[in-house]
Amino acid sequence: MVSTTDAIIMLFTTGCVLSAFSWLYKENKWFTFTEYILIGAMAGFKGAQGIVVFYNSTFRAISPEHFVGPVLGFIAGLLMFATFIPKLGWLTKYSLSIMIGTGIGVNLRSAAQTQLGFQIAATIFAFDSPSMLVNISNLILLAATVSVLVVFLFTPETKGIVKHTSFIGRCFLMVAFGVTYGFKVMGGTSSLILRWRDILVWPSYLMLIPAVLLIAYDVMKSRNNGT
Amino acid sequence: MSSKSLKIDPRFIYLAVMLSIAIPILFPLGLPISISESSRQTYEAITAVPEGGYVIFSVGVNYDAKGEMIYMLQDLIKHNLQLGNKVILLTFNEAQDSAIAEEAMLAVMDDNGGVYGENIVHLGFLAGLEASMSTFATDVRAVVNVDYYGTPVDDLPIMDGLRNWEDMDLILMFAIGGDQPQGELRQFNTPYGIPVSGGSVAGIYANIVPFINSGQLSGYLNGLKGTAEYELIMEQPGEAVLGMDAQSLMSLTVIVFIILGNFGTGKVAIISSKTTGVDT
Numbered sequence: 116m117v118s119t120t121d122a123i124i125m126l127f128t129t130g131c132v133l134s135a136f137s138w139l140y141k142e143n144k145w146f147t148f149t150e151y152i153l154i155g156a157m158a159g160f161k162g163a164q165g166i167v168v169f170y171n172s173t174f175r176a177i178s179p180e181h182f183v184g185p186v187l188g189f190i191a192g193l194l195m196f197a198t199f200i201p202k203l204g205w206l207t208k209y210s211l212s213i214m215i216g217t218g219i220g221v222n223l224r225s226a227a228q229t230q231l232g233f234q235i236a237a238t239i240f241a242f243d244s245p246s247m248l249v250n251i252s253n254l255i256l257l258a259a260t261v262s263v264l265v266v267f268l269f270t271p272e273t274k275g276i277v278k279h280t281s282f283i284g285r286c287f288l289m290v291a292f293g294v295t296y297g298f299k300v301m302g303g304t305s306s307l308i309l310r311w312r313d314i315l316v317w318p319s320y321l322m323l324i325p326a327v328l329l330i331a332y333d334v335m336k337s338r339n340n341g342t
Numbered sequence: 343m344s345s346k347s348l349k350i351d352p353r354f355i356y357l358a359v360m361l362s363i364a365i366p367i368l369f370p371l372g373l374p375i376s377i378s379e380s381s382r383q384t385y386e387a388i389t390a391v392p393e394g395g396y397v398i399f400s401v402g403v404n405y406d407a408k409g410e411m412i413y414m415l416q417d418l419i420k421h422n423l424q425l426g427n428k429v430i431l432l433t434f435n436e437a438q439d440s441a442i443a444e445e446a447m448l449a450v451m452d453d454n455g456g457v458y459g460e461n462i463v464h465l466g467f468l469a470g471l472e473a474s475m476s477t478f479a480t481d482v483r484a485v486v487n488v489d490y491y492g493t494p495v496d497d498l499p500i501m502d503g504l505r506n507w508e509d510m511d512l513i514l515m516f517a518i519g520g521d522q523p524q525g526e527l528r529q530f531n532t533p534y535g536i537p538v539s540g541g542s543v544a545g546i547y548a549n550i551v552p553f554i555n556s557g558q559l560s561g562y563l564n565g566l567k568g569t570a571e572y573e574l575i576m577e578q579p580g581e582a583v584l585g586m587d588a589q590s591l592m593s594l595t596v597i598v599f600i601i602l603g604n605f606g607t608g609k610v611a612i613i614s615s616k617t618t619g620v621d622t
Binding site: 136139140157160161164165167168171172175176178181184217218221222224225226228229230233234236237256291294295298299300301302303304305306308309310311312315 | 353356359360363364367368405407409410413437438440441466467469470471472473475476483484487488492524525527528529531532533543544545546547548549552555556557558564565566567581584585588589592593596
């Protein structure tokens with residue numbers, strides 16, 4: 116049993132989702148209305164979450180054992196706002212330099228091993244697997260890796276073996292782009308499916324009635340106007 | 343110089359796509375779902391955690407991807423609680439991700455033996471991205487003083503045994519874009535050897551596959567499909583499995599329209615070359 120409050124929220128949410136979908140029919144005021152609601156809600160939500168995080172990581176975090184870190188963090192954060200005062204704008208550079216310096220230092224610590232070492236190791240295959248399929252798969256992966264790298268060799272002239280290897284590399288790249296596109300479509304579809312599952316439950320599906328009627332009215336109006 | 347298939351009003355295609363999703367939701371077809379090796383590896387990584395071990399959920403999911411990721415999060419929290427693991431939810435990416443983590447936690451906690459503060463906790467957003475991850479790995483208390491609700495972590499029994507990376511048994515990272523899982527690999531897996539797994543939206547899965555193949559990631563779930571596979575592996579079919587019929591039928595509809603479009607374009611090209619004598 117859905118409570119009245121939940122029913123109102125569900126109907127409003129479904130109305131917003133259908134208004135968003137209505138853009139596929141054509142640009143309309145319902146879509147614009149929902150667009151503004153979404154932007155406003157997201158801005159408000161992010162702002163509220165930011166305040167909670169700020170409060171938790173500064174005032175709530177300060178204790179006799181943890182004093183210096185939160186206070187320094189607070190000051191560094193405060194300096195970021197100095198950019199709004201033209202005469203003190205240079206102070207922002209201190210906060211930015213701490214952020215960028217720390218970020219790069221921490222990222223680089225194991226970046227080479229994570230993104231280079233392990234990845235290179237993963238392409239050095241042993242072709243001695245008892246399974247012939249695994250050996251073939253390894254061979255294809257090795258061919259793909261080498262040929263795709265050749266595509267991005269710009270120094271040698273593109274002729275002879277370089278040209279042919281580069282062509283094979285481009286084919287592998289096209290396959291990779293196709294896979295990426297396929298996954299993107301699948302991801303978009305998943306969101307669409309779950310939205311529809313929210314719509315096709317009681318009492319949300321009631322909103323389909325006004326949506327269909329509005330589109331039918333618009334189609335009739337367009338026909339009468341000859342557009 | 344025209345072909346009927348090229349004259350279809352795009353709105354009819356949208357309508358067909360919508361129907362291909364709505365029909366299987368109303369009348370499930372029960373199409374088979376094959377289980378990928380990557381999903382199986384994720385299951386094995388989770389079941390390999392010793393009972394009472396700490397599983398860190400690094401939730402990098404915001405509201406844009408909630409639809410695709412919420413059931414994945416719920417399923418993995420549920421499964422970890424059922425196995426008796428301790429679940430630590432936190433977010434390194436954006437403050438708003440905390441709300442998704444909370445929503446998923448509240449949805450499954452009570453029905454699966456979860457007691458807040460005892461075997462599950464939500465630490466909220468830890469600002470600083472990889473700097474924060476790095477500090478979290480070396481000294482948890484240095485970055486976490488209070489949980490998402492403002493309770494001091496010293497008052498939460500679950501936090502007694504979590505001091506640094508030595509106490510972490512598995513990192514589950516939930517990604518929706520860019521190079522998100524790489525941060526966890528750089529800060530937890532490479533330096534300390536903590537297994538990293540999790541799941542992402544399907545849109546970025548292709549970027550993640552090289553890290554699964556190299557063995558750096560202990561499996562990874564691929565969007566709604568990965569979630570459905572996981573539900574089948576743990577023999578608890580749920581929301582994701584129900585959505586896969588619509589996924590298959592919708593993909594079929596798109597394939598049909600791609601074939602029609604290509605057929606139409608080819609026909610136009612043939613007619614054009616016959617009329618003008620020029621290949622198009």
